[in-house]
Amino acid sequence: MWSRKKLLSGLLIMLMICLGTMVFRVQNAACAPSGVDQGEDKLVSIDFSDVDINVFIKFISELTGKNFIVDRRVKGNVTIISPSKISVKEAYMVFESVLNINGFSTVQAGRVIKIIPSPDAKSQNIDTGVRKSGDVAGDRLVTRIIPLRYADANDIKRLLTPLVSKGSIVLSYSDTNTLIITDTLSNIERLLKIIVAVDVMGIGKQISVIPVEHADASKLVKNLTGIFTARSRGEKGKTDPDMVVKFVADERTNSVVLLASEVETDRVKQLVALLDKKVPRGDEKIRVYYLEHANAEDLAKVLQEIPSDSGKKQVEGKKLAPLVSKSARITADPATNSLIIMAEKEDYPVLEEVISKLDIPRAMVYIECLIMEVNVENGLNLGTEWRVGDGIDNDDGVIFGGYSGNSYSNFNSIVTKGSLPAGFSVGVMGERLTIGGITFPTLGAVIQAYQNDSNVHILSTPQVLTTDNEEASLTIGKNVPYQTRSAADNATDTYSSYEYKDVGITLKITPQISKDRLVRLDVYQEVTKLDNANEQSNDRPTTLKRQIDTTLIVEDGHTIVIGGLIDETLSRAEYSVPCLGGIPGLGYLFKTLSSGEDRTNLYVFLTPRVVKNPLEAREIYDEKKKEIDTIKKGDVKLYKGGRLSPLE
Numbered sequence: 001m002w003s004r005k006k007l008l009s010g011l012l013i014m015l016m017i018c019l020g021t022m023v024f025r026v027q028n029a030a031c032a033p034s035g036v037d038q039g040e041d042k043l044v045s046i047d048f049s050d051v052d053i054n055v056f057i058k059f060i061s062e063l064t065g066k067n068f069i070v071d072r073r074v075k076g077n078v079t080i081i082s083p084s085k086i087s088v089k090e091a092y093m094v095f096e097s098v099l100n101i102n103g104f105s106t107v108q109a110g111r112v113i114k115i116i117p118s119p120d121a122k123s124q125n126i127d128t129g130v131r132k133s134g135d136v137a138g139d140r141l142v143t144r145i146i147p148l149r150y151a152d153a154n155d156i157k158r159l160l161t162p163l164v165s166k167g168s169i170v171l172s173y174s175d176t177n178t179l180i181i182t183d184t185l186s187n188i189e190r191l192l193k194i195i196v197a198v199d200v201m202g203i204g205k206q207i208s209v210i211p212v213e214h215a216d217a218s219k220l221v222k223n224l225t226g227i228f229t230a231r232s233r234g235e236k237g238k239t240d241p242d243m244v245v246k247f248v249a250d251e252r253t254n255s256v257v258l259l260a261s262e263v264e265t266d267r268v269k270q271l272v273a274l275l276d277k278k279v280p281r282g283d284e285k286i287r288v289y290y291l292e293h294a295n296a297e298d299l300a301k302v303l304q305e306i307p308s309d310s311g312k313k314q315v316e317g318k319k320l321a322p323l324v325s326k327s328a329r330i331t332a333d334p335a336t337n338s339l340i341i342m343a344e345k346e347d348y349p350v351l352e353e354v355i356s357k358l359d360i361p362r363a364m365v366y367i368e369c370l371i372m373e374v375n376v377e378n379g380l381n382l383g384t385e386w387r388v389g390d391g392i393d394n395d396d397g398v399i400f401g402g403y404s405g406n407s408y409s410n411f412n413s414i415v416t417k418g419s420l421p422a423g424f425s426v427g428v429m430g431e432r433l434t435i436g437g438i439t440f441p442t443l444g445a446v447i448q449a450y451q452n453d454s455n456v457h458i459l460s461t462p463q464v465l466t467t468d469n470e471e472a473s474l475t476i477g478k479n480v481p482y483q484t485r486s487a488a489d490n491a492t493d494t495y496s497s498y499e500y501k502d503v504g505i506t507l508k509i510t511p512q513i514s515k516d517r518l519v520r521l522d523v524y525q526e527v528t529k530l531d532n533a534n535e536q537s538n539d540r541p542t543t544l545k546r547q548i549d550t551t552l553i554v555e556d557g558h559t560i561v562i563g564g565l566i567d568e569t570l571s572r573a574e575y576s577v578p579c580l581g582g583i584p585g586l587g588y589l590f591k592t593l594s595s596g597e598d599r600t601n602l603y604v605f606l607t608p609r610v611v612k613n614p615l616e617a618r619e620i621y622d623e624k625k626k627e628i629d630t631i632k633k634g635d636v637k638l639y640k641g642g643r644l645s646p647l648e
Helices: 002-031 053-064 088-101 153-163 185-198 217-232 262-275 296-304 347-358 586-590 614-626
Strands: 048-052 067-070 077-080 104-109 112-117 127-130 141-147 169-173 178-184 205-211 246-250 255-261 286-290 329-333 338-342 364-389 424-426 433-435 438-440 442-452 455-460 463-467 472-488 494-513 518-530 543-555 560-576 591-611
Touching (some): 048 053, 053 067, 053 077, 053 088, 077 088, 088 104, 178 185, 185 246, 185 255, 205 262, 217 246, 217 255, 286 347, 296 329, 296 338, 296 347, 338 347, 364 518, 455 494, 463 472, 463 494, 518 591, 543 591, 591 614
Parallel strands (some): 067 112
Antiparallel strands (some): 104 112, 141 178, 169 178, 286 338, 329 338, 364 455, 364 463, 364 591, 433 438, 472 494, 494 518, 560 591
8 A cells, every 4th residue: 555655656756847847848949049030021132242251151140140150161252143132031041052052051059050061061960850841942951851651762762862962862761661861951842842742652653764865854744744644534534543653854854753553654665755856857946146256157167167977986885075967057147246056956065165165355466567678888989070050140150060971961950059069079160161162151170079878768667456367468559550562553543551560568467376475477578669770661660579478486575577688789980071081190180980889688577466455455555655656867766675776
């Protein structure tokens, strides 16, 4: 009796302790914070552009009132575009998505939340529980335990393994026929839809995954569902369980997940094989690609040269990369600089990759040129020139005319008051004299001696800007008529035919830029001019031509010189007064001796400057704006930081 009372007393005490514990837990649950209190309904804007992820974490902490412990490996920048305001609860879901994209996850640890790399989060105290209904989809890392009723856990694991996110975990526990999945909550919700569809009662049912190559899996599932739903219904509208087929489309892998009997599975596979065909020719989608930098006509020619699939071979059992099919059609529209492509579905990835790599901005080259001709003349004139003149303003004449060895000059046309030749000159005045039967009004003796050295002739200083691998051409000159045919109808009418040819300076340059900013220049330069001796003969003009055709490699901003073509002419002449120049001894007083040496050198200076962005182009513009375009004698400013000194 006593022992029974003692036992009842002990049970009563234990019951009171349990009731007290339950009350304590209920009170604590009622007082526990809900994470985000009444501020969840507040609307906020979370528009960020390339901000540090730790700054964004601090913003969410202040917004939601949550405490975070951030792992030191959490680094990076984030960009969030949110034109409209969202609630605080939605902002926290965006926060979890941002962390997931950058490879981080949140783990609850008491009153604080740890932010660590996702691979480490799987072994931490993440949210774990049996499949829940009403979970709000998000990108936080969770573990869900999913018991299966009908399907086999190992079969479902093999089904879901290709469908989970990278780095996620899918485990099967055969003893309780349970799945354990660790993944983001949003992806688990997607997998649950597949599990619900396949975990159904059915004898002899099997799960199959049918990959779709050409058709769209979602559209194909709609068609299959309509076909097999109508087929499974009997005449009285009852459904035959053996003919029930379940379809689920997995858009990520473009596959059809099928639950059906073995017989129905074979029928579905046969039907899918018939429907999953290439689009018939003529029904391909036409795409238009608007080019930003490349020329549409040039790029179309390149794309048309891509080998077709008829030339594909296998090397050592490995399939080569996909090529463009023979049915692909590529057309260029010059008006919009676009490509119009009609091809099969598998051709577009190859074409788009090639277009993206070729449609890029091309660098330019700014080329400064100096084309000059250096004439080195060593001449010596020594002797006595006798000139005749008339009185000017009641004075004796000074340098009016003379004898050049062939005839006398017209006195009246060359009378110039007070004019003297350049250089050292001496004039001797005298009375009227008669020499050789000719009476001169006044006699003056002019003795001159001068010596000339080199002269620099700047033929052209062109500056051209051209694109990489594009030819720049410059022509400066005139058209000279050449008589090609002459005929006469009768004694008085004559007809002539002429052909015009360019005479002057022609420069053609094609640059090619290397990755080290070395510039390869294909240069063609030609200088033609009329021969002074035959310049007046319009029907048979003679031209002198100097030509350079070469290939050079120059560093960016450096100067190179080519040329040095030399034309050397020696001349000697003697002029004397008739009769008097032949007097022995005294004849030197009435003659002039002239000798000369003329050498011509042609030089071409080139300075290429690579322009790869607007900043480099602006630098050249500012530099040229400050330069003086005039050329001073003996001082040619053409290149930055240097000058071309007079040549001797």
